[in-house]
Amino acid sequence: xxxxxxxxxxxxxxxxxxxxxxxxxxxxxxxxxxxxxxxxxxxxxxxxxxxxxxxxxxxxxxxxxxxxxxxxxxxxxxxxxxxxxxxxxxxxxxxxxxxxxxxxxxxxxxxxxxxxxxxxxxxxxxxxxxxxxxxxxxxxxxxxxxxxxxxxxxxxxxxxxxxxxxxxxxxxxxxxxxxxxxxxxxxxxxxxxxxxxxxxxxxxxxxxxxxxxxxxxxxxxxxxxxxxxxxxxxxxxxxxxxxxxxxxxxxxxxxxxxxxxxxxxxxxxxxxxxxxxxxxxxxxxxxxxxxxxxxxxxxxxx
Amino acid sequence: xxxxxxxxxxxxxxxxxxxxxxxxxxxxxxxxxxxxxxxxxxxxxxxxxxxxxxxxxxxxxxxxxxxxxxxxxxxxxxxxxxxxxxxxxxxxxxxxxxxxxxxxxxxxxxxxxxxxxxxxxxxxxxxxxxxxxxxxxxxxxxxxxxxxxxxxxxxxxxxxxxxxxxxxxxxxxxxxxxxxxxxxxxxxxxxxxxxxxxxxxxxxxxxxxxxxxxxxxxxxxxxxxxxxxxxxxxxxxxxxxxxxxxxxxxxxxxxxxxxxxxxxxxxxxxxxxxxxxxxxxxxxxxxxxxxxxxxxxxxxxxxxxxxxxxxxxxxxxx
Numbered sequence: 001x002x003x004x005x006x007x008x009x010x011x012x013x014x015x016x017x018x019x020x021x022x023x024x025x026x027x028x029x030x031x032x033x034x035x036x037x038x039x040x041x042x043x044x045x046x047x048x049x050x051x052x053x054x055x056x057x058x059x060x061x062x063x064x065x066x067x068x069x070x071x072x073x074x075x076x077x078x079x080x081x082x083x084x085x086x087x088x089x090x091x092x093x094x095x096x097x098x099x100x101x102x103x104x105x106x107x108x109x110x111x112x113x114x115x116x117x118x119x120x121x122x123x124x125x126x127x128x129x130x131x132x133x134x135x136x137x138x139x140x141x142x143x144x145x146x147x148x149x150x151x152x153x154x155x156x157x158x159x160x161x162x163x164x165x166x167x168x169x170x171x172x173x174x175x176x177x178x179x180x181x182x183x184x185x186x187x188x189x190x191x192x193x194x195x196x197x198x199x200x201x202x203x204x205x206x207x208x209x210x211x212x213x214x215x216x217x218x219x220x221x222x223x224x225x226x227x228x229x230x231x232x233x234x235x236x237x238x239x240x241x242x243x244x245x246x247x248x249x250x251x252x253x254x255x256x257x258x259x260x261x262x263x264x265x266x267x268x269x270x271x272x273x274x275x276x277x278x279x280x281x282x283x284x285x286x287x288x289x290x291x292x293x294x295x296x297x298x299x300x301x302x
Numbered sequence: 303x304x305x306x307x308x309x310x311x312x313x314x315x316x317x318x319x320x321x322x323x324x325x326x327x328x329x330x331x332x333x334x335x336x337x338x339x340x341x342x343x344x345x346x347x348x349x350x351x352x353x354x355x356x357x358x359x360x361x362x363x364x365x366x367x368x369x370x371x372x373x374x375x376x377x378x379x380x381x382x383x384x385x386x387x388x389x390x391x392x393x394x395x396x397x398x399x400x401x402x403x404x405x406x407x408x409x410x411x412x413x414x415x416x417x418x419x420x421x422x423x424x425x426x427x428x429x430x431x432x433x434x435x436x437x438x439x440x441x442x443x444x445x446x447x448x449x450x451x452x453x454x455x456x457x458x459x460x461x462x463x464x465x466x467x468x469x470x471x472x473x474x475x476x477x478x479x480x481x482x483x484x485x486x487x488x489x490x491x492x493x494x495x496x497x498x499x500x501x502x503x504x505x506x507x508x509x510x511x512x513x514x515x516x517x518x519x520x521x522x523x524x525x526x527x528x529x530x531x532x533x534x535x536x537x538x539x540x541x542x543x544x545x546x547x548x549x550x551x552x553x554x555x556x557x558x559x560x561x562x563x564x565x566x567x568x569x570x571x572x573x574x575x576x577x578x579x580x581x582x583x584x585x586x587x588x589x590x591x592x593x594x595x596x597x598x599x600x601x602x603x604x605x606x607x608x609x610x611x612x613x614x615x616x617x618x619x620x
Binding site: 080081084085087088089090138142145167169171172173174175176177179180181183184186187206207209210211212213214215228229230231234235238239241243244247248252256257258 | 464465466467468470471472473474475476477479480481483484486487488503504507511523524525526530531534535536545548549550551555556559561608611612614616
């Protein structure tokens, strides 16, 4: 113990009263270790103002930051069987689900909403890593299918923020089947001629990357995000080599041609808006019928 | 020399005793013959009881049995005039994926498979059945080729999973698998997949988004290996047998959840004890699965395939 903790802190504590100092008033940046005032951090979209490190965000925050004026309507998630395998490891899966729900106030690891982005209708899905590591089971798969159906119905682009450790083991092969199921969702959107934009955030791995998350018309990544198929430990054990610096980070993926762009969180909304502006034609424009082709003799005289 | 699994030990002892007796010369040949037939019957009974109630972990071991017939064995036994096709046209040929044109009961088809190899040399050549991105890109290319020429697709799945390597990640392993699943879903032709051994996660479903998915009786199909699951959830890879149980990865489990369409019975003691019998019954099962798909309009096929996958997992174990 230093003189600081022994002498100064008790004094401050008595001065302010213990209850007036919430635990999360200050936040330490995991990258640069600097202390940041929580309110400033939130105002800065959870990006460290000292080093630019992008911290993980909740699904709610993603939606708040993406839609015009932070206004959107959440859609009800389709019901799926809870704990279809009656899975139990050291804990019951049903208990894990309950804990995750209590902790996050979410039903599962995804939220789907519709609203406007830059004046365009849009459907946005956001995954939440706090809910069982954002793992994809039937609920997440069903959420993606529902989002795609909504996008097709509304003729709106579909944007998804990914954040996931992969498939949800506790649902066995049912979670594996969410890979083709979520891919079908992307096909529905694309066949309707609507843009499908993927924003890869930290971390996105496993069965989620190997399905819908790699099939965006445009692949965007947040800086420094861990994005890959296999886990670093598994790779290290397999190849018995040290992994290269920055392996499976957004910048590495960009260098290897796997993502289109790396976008800072502060510019994410504007970037998505610009993309939609260019990919979605304005609805009211009536194109003039093309001029009749010039007659052959006219061509000859030119 | 036959390879025995751990749980087959008592059987292994019996069978080696039988072998010994058979080789024994002697005047009292008759009594030896009696003894041999007595022991053979006993071995047969033991095999029958053992295989009648294999645990999921035992099935996992049978599915990975070193002598189990591999994709190339099914191709050799069921496909005539096979012409292997190679390469992804971008980076390399990946021998973990075998594929090409051939005839299944006279009809031209596109064949695909993950190949584990049968001995040390071929296992290395085929990278133990674990493909890299170029392998899955070959799958996609051949599926698209099949679509253009109206060839039904037959796939044989046997892999512990996609290869987890630095090079594989650098070349977009995740994207390659995703595109391969996408190509299967979009194929305008009949597509039948058969899990012949290990159906390991993304590397398996890359060849498995089919109209009909068949599983051999002792094959497994899982989102993660029992060992991988145990080391994450039990923090101990030795709990693999418990994890195998919990994951519900057997053919019967997948059939019960309606995630696969049919289970093909194996010869007593597993496919490796009578490979020719196994291969022939896979042939018949493929014929049965393929027949109603032939002649369906491409759009109807695709729509039904989609509906089938979309309906999956909406029901739990009741």
